[in-house]
Amino acid sequence: MVARNEKHTIERVQTGVRMEKRLLKVLRAFADYNDLTLGDLMEGIVLHVFDGKCPFSESSLGRIRELKKFYGLDLDSSHLVEHRAAPASHDDLISEFRELERESQADAGGGPGNENGPIVEIHKIPFVSTLVETALFLAFTGPFFNSV
Numbered sequence: 001m002v003a004r005n006e007k008h009t010i011e012r013v014q015t016g017v018r019m020e021k022r023l024l025k026v027l028r029a030f031a032d033y034n035d036l037t038l039g040d041l042m043e044g045i046v047l048h049v050f051d052g053k054c055p056f057s058e059s060s061l062g063r064i065r066e067l068k069k070f071y072g073l074d075l076d077s078s079h080l081v082e083h084r085a086a087p088a089s090h091d092d093l094i095s096e097f098r099e100l101e102r103e104s105q106a107d108a109g110g111g112p113g114n115e116n117g118p119i120v121e122i123h124k125i126p127f128v129s130t131l132v133e134t135a136l137f138l139a140f141t142g143p144f145f146n147s148v
Contacts, residue, residue, distance in 0.1 A: 022073040029067050
């Protein structure tokens with residue numbers, strides 16, 4: 001078990017997660033309203049959801065309801081089905097991950113605006129993108145949100 005006062009080094013990477021347009025508008029507006037970056041908000045939501053906790057206070061849930069109404073976000077977690085190509089097999093994902101790892105090692109020098117090294121493109125793996133999108137979507141429309 002990890003001690004509570006133990007500090008962890010956090011390495012952030014650039015990602016290009018795809019998500020529903022109106023959901024993104026609500027996320028951006030909510031982040032701005034709370035003076036957070038979109039990345040910080042998403043990170044906090046996902047960590048709370050992974051811990052089985054509601055990431056929002058009662059007042060935040062009220063603000064989210066207002067933003068959902070304003071941006072016309074009438075979806076809930078049952079609408080998370082998207083028409084996509086057949087899912088990649090386990091072997092395909094491992095192969096794709098290894099290819100990204102090789103590209104990352106080849107680019108180890110980084111570039112302008114990427115002071116922490118190469119930009120990791122793991123978001124291209126369908127499982128990772130879907131996992132993050134699902135966690136965020138559930139945070140805004142799933143059991144936590146609807147239980148209030």
